[in-house]
Amino acid sequence: MSAHPPVHEVSNLSKAILDEVSKAIVGKRQVLEKILTTFLAGGHVLLEDYPGLAKTLIANSFAQVLGMTFKRIQFTPDLLPGDITGGYVFNRANNTFVLRQGPVFAHIVLADEINRASPRTQAALLEAMQEYQVTLEGETLKLPEPFLVVATQNPIEYEGTFPLPEAQLDRFLIKLAVGYPSPEEEQEILRRRRDRKQDAIPLQAVTNAEGFLHMREIIEEVYVDPDLERYIVELVHRTRVHRQVAVGASPRGALALLKLGRAYAAMQGRAYVLPDDIKTFARVALQHRIILQPDLWTTP
Numbered sequence: 001m002s003a004h005p006p007v008h009e010v011s012n013l014s015k016a017i018l019d020e021v022s023k024a025i026v027g028k029r030q031v032l033e034k035i036l037t038t039f040l041a042g043g044h045v046l047l048e049d050y051p052g053l054a055k056t057l058i059a060n061s062f063a064q065v066l067g068m069t070f071k072r073i074q075f076t077p078d079l080l081p082g083d084i085t086g087g088y089v090f091n092r093a094n095n096t097f098v099l100r101q102g103p104v105f106a107h108i109v110l111a112d113e114i115n116r117a118s119p120r121t122q123a124a125l126l127e128a129m130q131e132y133q134v135t136l137e138g139e140t141l142k143l144p145e146p147f148l149v150v151a152t153q154n155p156i157e158y159e160g161t162f163p164l165p166e167a168q169l170d171r172f173l174i175k176l177a178v179g180y181p182s183p184e185e186e187q188e189i190l191r192r193r194r195d196r197k198q199d200a201i202p203l204q205a206v207t208n209a210e211g212f213l214h215m216r217e218i219i220e221e222v223y224v225d226p227d228l229e230r231y232i233v234e235l236v237h238r239t240r241v242h243r244q245v246a247v248g249a250s251p252r253g254a255l256a257l258l259k260l261g262r263a264y265a266a267m268q269g270r271a272y273v274l275p276d277d278i279k280t281f282a283r284v285a286l287q288h289r290i291i292l293q294p295d296l297w298t299t300p
Contacts (some may be wrong), residue, residue, distance in 0.1 A: 010040070010215045011269035012250065016206045017065050023202040024061040025054055025193065026184035031178055034284060035062065035150075037267060039212075040219055041259035043173025044129050045148040046114075046288065057201075059110040063291040066212055067205035068107030069144065073125075075117040076229060084096075085134045099136065104128050106200035107144050111151040126168050127147065135215040142282040146212060165249070166291060173256050174281065175288040194242040222262040232257045232278060240289050249289040256285040264283055 012035060038045050047055045054166050056072065063070030073084060086102030103109065104125065107185055111125055128134055151172065153164075159176065169175070181189065193199070206216075232254050240248030260281040261273040268277075288295050 006218055006238070007271045008269055009192070009268040010218050013207060013215060014267040017062075019063045019069045020065045020203055020206050021058075024203060025058055026188050027031050027181050028058075028178060029045070031176060032058070034174060034176060034268070034281070036066060037260055037263045039146070039148050040215060040263040041173060041256075042146070042216065043256065044171060046169070046172040046175040047150060047152045047178060048155050048175060049152075050180075051213070052112065055108060055150075055152045055178060056112065058275055059108060060283070061201070061203055062150075063108040064107075064203040065206050067208035068212070070110070071103035071106035072110040073103050074112050075111060075115075075121070076291065077116060077118065079117045079121050082122050084121065084124045085136060086139055089185075092289060095294075096231045099141075099229070101141075102134075105136060105141075107146060108148045108150065111149055113152045113154060114151040115163055117162065119162055119165070122162065122164065122168065125151075126171055129171050134184045144209070151233070166289075167245075169288045170250060172288065174259065174284040176284055176300045198259070217273065219263050219266045221271070222265050224258065224262065225272070227277065228261075228273055228278070231275060232261075235278070235282060236286070239286060244293055244294045245263070247291040249286050253286050253289045255282060260285055 016092050017036060018029065018032055021027060021036075025032060035045055039062070044046075044060075049055060060070055073079075083101070084102050084103070084104050088097040089100050090096075091098045109125075113123070114122060128143060128147070132143050132145075132147050134143065153161075180186075235257070236249045236251075236254040238248075239245055239253070242248070257278050261277040264277045264280060265271070265273045
């Protein structure tokens with residue numbers, strides 16, 4: 001085995017991917033970087049932010065640039081599990097049942113406003129996220145590789161919604177907010193639209209599913225010092241013993257930091273992880289895995 005995996009491949013390709021996606025998304029380089037890191041680390045993303053902040057555009061743009069299939073599921077209270085997974089339908093022509101695959105059978109799936117659907121329907125998607133497979137009528141069907149979910153939820157509308165339970169939030173590698181653009185960035189959005197003369201933003205594919213999986217293989221060779229592993233474990237352990245925390249992060253939180261740290265190091269062109277790589281992702285990887293003490297919500 002070579003002393004250094006070819007991380008420059010990951011670094012160069014990541015930069016090309018981010019440059020292309022940035023043609024559609026103005027001024028959100030750090031957010032895009034964190035999302036790509038999560039994809040490379042093999043995880044799913046939860047975006048919690050207000051409407052109109054390009055959450056759908058981000059997911060669609062990544063699918064185009066990564067050369068992967070993309071499906072969007074609009075979650076509503078009447079959405080059923082079968083609307084996500086698909087099912088068998090009767091074909092009158094030859095009197096047989098034919099499998100009709102649901103929108104979950106895509107490389108990148110956007111689960112829009114996931115907290116609007118019933119817990120049963122949410123669970124259908126979350127099972128797919130965890131197992132990377134769907135069971136229909138006793139038959140187990142593998143999902144495409146890679147399989148990545150970008151879920152969104154609106155933080156201002158709680159009426160008629162079903163918030164994700166903590167155990168299900170834990171399935172997301174990171175939770176992010178996109179945030180509003182600055183006035184300069186917003187003007188740049190208008191200028192680009194004016195120059196483009198159309199709403200659609202044409203983007204070029206930089207890689208494909210096979211190339212992306214190869215990037216993941218390289219990341220698996222990135223070195224993590226045992227002291228740094230201890231640092232990750234200690235960080236997560238502190239969330240469990242802090243007096244203001246009711247429930248701390250699970251071991252899944254520590255694994256998330258390990259995976260994200262390795263992917264981010266490779267994106268920076270390094271074959272080893274630094275403490276700063278872990279710090280970069282500590283908040284977005286742990287914030288949704290922690291429950292604060294109830295009295296903290298009422299203190300001014």
